[in-house]
Amino acid sequence: QVQLQQSGAELAKPGSSVKISCKASGYTFTSYYISWIKQTTGQGLEYIGYINTGSGGTNYNEKFKGKATLTVDKSSSTAFMQLSSLTPDDSAVYYCARDYPGPRFAYWGQGTLVTVSS
């Protein structure tokens, strides 16, 4: 069955970076894009962007350009999202989700909690 397994919770200091992973199994990794979504109590769900897992091409929500960098390692069927120059506003649960082709966000990872605090 399709599974997306995300890395564990992160506690980071303001100004630092974190890199979250999303390991896919149960399907051909390079046949589907991976998208990333941010969830906070205040702002709800926000779309960050996607990566074409075959070509490595990316598309970002303008709001997250410069904040998020999406990469992929095809050899391990893993997608990554790096968040840089962290501020408390980046504290959130971040999800990866399987995207194109087929229904958008049909499968989700379990989420990774990122807490930014000094």
Next chain:
Amino acid sequence: DIQMTQSPSFLSASVGDRVTINCKASQNINKYLNWYQQKLGEAPKLLIYNTNNLQTGIPSRFSGSGSGTDYTLTISSLQPEDVATYFCLQHSSRPLTFGSGTKLEIK
């Protein structure tokens, strides 16, 4: 960006009730509308895609309808396990945007 206005934000209903949740887009989204269910502490789960297509494994009491700017999720007979927050997602144009959520509880 397309704004998705979801209503109501909170809903309390009895087991067996018919429940409807609405999403209104700030412009025509051409039926590119999905619905998700999120239970406490879990990731969202896809229920309905492209307005009215039931995702595999989802009970038939869930259905979707709509066109243009107005979309509805209907639960035909509310069950205790349907307690959750429900979100809509428009994927007509980038950036994709979500509704603010409807928290559904059992009366």
